[in-house]
Amino acid sequence: MIGQGNDNPTHFIDAERRSGSGPAEKEPTISPGTVLNHTHRIEKLVGGGGMGEVYRAHNEVTGQEHAIKIIRYEHANDSRMVELFRREAEILRMIRNDAIVAYEGLFRDERSRLYLVMEFVDGPSLADFITQRPLTVDEVRRLRRRISGGLVAAHDRGVFHRDVSTDNIILPGGRLEDAKIIDFGIAKFADPTVTTMIGSDFAGKLSWVSPEQLGLFGGKIDARSDIYSLGLVLAAAAIGRPLDMGLSMADVMEARRRMLDLSQVPEELRGEISCMLMPDPAARPQSVREFLADPIDEQRSPPHRSRWITLIGLFLLLTGGSGGYYYYHHNRESGQSDWVEIPPPPEIDTAKFQQAVNDVLKTFGCSRLSVGYSRVSGNQVSVSLSGFVSSEADRQQLQQRxxxxxxxxxxxxxxxxxxxxxxxxxxxxxxxLVLEGSATLGAQGAPLIELSHQDGIYREGDFLILNVRMSSRFDGYLNVAFLDAEGSVVHLFPTPRRQENHIKAGGTVVLGTRADQAKPGERYYPVESPFGRNMVIALATPRPLFTQPRSELEPAGPFLEQLRLALATAGENVFATYTFLTTQAADVQPLGVQGAATTNK
Structure with a gap:
């Protein structure tokens, strides 16, 4: 819980107003000309993904060009995303290879957002390059050797990329021989004692992931997963477009259970690529090192140079449309070679099972749950649950039922x-549930909440101070509230003493201060019992959310009922964001960053 001191609750920092009041498509969150930490001058936005944006920047000290990858505003308080960002920096620091984008450092900007400084690679992605023309056989082999060298460097340090794709390979100046792997944001460590924020959850792009990344064939992700994805990349490079890996989830899963159609890949490359695309990882090459041999000699390699040779012509003849597939296995130890058939699994009807699972999900109140299914073998199906429930007992009961x-x-x-x-x-x-039902969460139009304690942990005697930044996309009305596990709501903004809550685009509201620094009438929020997990929400609306001022302190039940009604009539362009924080007694051992990440699941 937080206490309340004095009456005048807020003061303001006016942000520079962007020209125009309407939303702009793909508007950068950092304006060109901005200088980060007196060193890197932003030149332009060059790309972005779900976690961050990438800018081209000029180093004012050295004169070099760098790439700046900065975490998105909507994820700045998301401990899971922050940890992924830190992990990418750690991986890039560990791995030094000419085929992997070079790492320069991890920093914070003036608003405490993390950003990575990396080598700027000026050139098209492989995805863009092959839209102009497919690669020749020799070019595919040279690309394979180059990318394999980078993956070997990563695998030797116990890191598996998990997102090898044509988008994540950049060609400096369009040169294949200088290709570089980028984006280790969802990479996985081989060391089981090193946890990741994604863990065993699905990670990667559906068009490029391996069967085991979808939970098939045991679901163990290792170097062979990157080999499968690299095989898809090489096939795409050879034909000038990605292979058809399915659009629906059912088709995506089915494509990973069978041998892919490589009939359009040049005949010289089919055997080399098909061995990388065996559905069962045990049937693939076990190390990327096997692709570092001289690519010119690949076609005449003796058996000791290659463990697996897949004969596509014979494969098509033998299957005869039966749906099974064959591969040719050469065993180094015995010297024996034989054909092995892997029949496709028979179809099974899962409708009754899925209905039974959905019936279980409906019995849990105050929850949002989704379920994924993976066929392990025969008629056995594994179930992966995600979402949230209202107690640890519910979570355990859900799994057991x-x-x-x-x-x-x-x-x-x-x-x-x-x-x-x-x-x-x-x-x-x-x-x-109320916010997800009526507001757009975490989008670019949502406000940004910045806590004074970046790990989200406040101890007794601390003061809650937060900055809430309005989106730069439009003016609007801002509402900020604090909720605790005891069922109380403290309205941080607006309040009875400060009812005007219309904020200009990009404006920042500072809420709270320290008691010893408070000016007469200025509001401060000391941390006091009861302690536990708490939540701060911020909503931006095109018109006032409530018709009447709300009491500064009220029970959560009536507030949520009124919030649901207000959001139902608020119209479009309602944006919301939230963050969690933990309050502790003064004698509790403080947690580190990892503890905060766990708290904010």
Whole structure:
């Protein structure tokens, strides 16, 4: 909980107003000309993804060009995203190879957002390059050798990329021999003691992921997963477009269970690429090092140079449209070679099983749950749960009840995982449901909440101070509230003493201060009992959210009921964001960053 001191709650910092009031498509969050930490002058936005934006910047000290990757505003308080960002920096610092984009350092900007400084690679992505023409056989082999060298460097340090794709390979000046791998944002460590924020959750782009990244063939992700994705990249490079890997999830899964059609790949390359695309990782080359041999000699390599040779012409002849596939296995130890057939799994009807699972999900109140299915073998299907429930007991019961379904229809329940199910007690769980039902969460139009404690942990005697920044896309009305696990709501903005809450685009509201620094009438919020997990929400609306001022302190139940009604009539362009924080007694051992990340699941 937070206490309340004095009456005048807020003061303002006016941000520079951008020209125009309407939203702009792909508007950069950093304006060209901005200088970060007196060193890097931003020149232009060159790309972006779900986690961050990438800018070209000029180093004012050295005169070099750099790439700046900065975490998006909407993720600045998301401990999961922040940890992914830190992890990418750690990986790039560990791995030094000419085929991997060079790392310069990890810094914070003036608003405490993390940003990576990297080598600026001026050139097209492989995805863009092959839209002009496919690569020749020799070019594909040279590209394979170059990228394999970078992956070997990563794998030797126990890092698996998990997102090898044509988008993540850049060609400096269009030169294949200088190709570089980028974006280690979702990479995985081989060391089981090193956890990642994604863990065993799905990571990667559906068009490029390996079968095991979808939970097939045991779901173990290692170097062979990158080999499969690299095989898809090489096939795409050879024909000038990606292979058809399915659009629906069912088609995506099915494509990973069978041998892919490489009939349009040049005949000289089919055997070399098809061995990389074996559905079962045990049937693929076990190390990327096998692709570092002289590519000119690949076609006449003796058996000791290559463990696997897949004969596509014979494969097509033998399968005869049966749906199975064959591969040619040469065993180094015995010297024996033989054909091995892997038949496709028979179709099974999962409708009754999925209905039974959905019936279980409906019994949990104050929750939002989704489920993914992976066929392990035969009629056994594993279940992966995600979302949130309102208690740890519910999370455990959810997992147990689905596991106890046993055999339904034609399906036997396999492993049931609930690692991606978070626990949000009431009123936080209901608050999330209200916001998700009527507002756009975490989009570029949403406000940004910046806590004074970046790890999200406040101890007794601390003061809650936060900056809330309005989106640069439009003016609007800002509402900020604090909710605790005891069911109380403290309205931080507006308040009875400061009812005007219309904020200009890009404007920042500073909420709270320290008691010893408070000016007469200025509001401060000391941390006091009860302690636990708390939530701060911020909403931006095109018109006032509530018709009447709300009491500065009120129960969560009536507030959420009124919030639901207000959002239902608020119209379009309603944006919201939220963050969690933990309050602790003064004698509790403080947690580090990893503890904060766990708290904010």
């Amino acid at each position: 689905i596991a106890s379904l046993g055999y339904i229809g034609e399906v036997t329940v396999g492993e049931v995982t609930a690692d991606a199910v978070s626990v949000h007690v009431w009123p936080m769980c209901e608050t999330l």
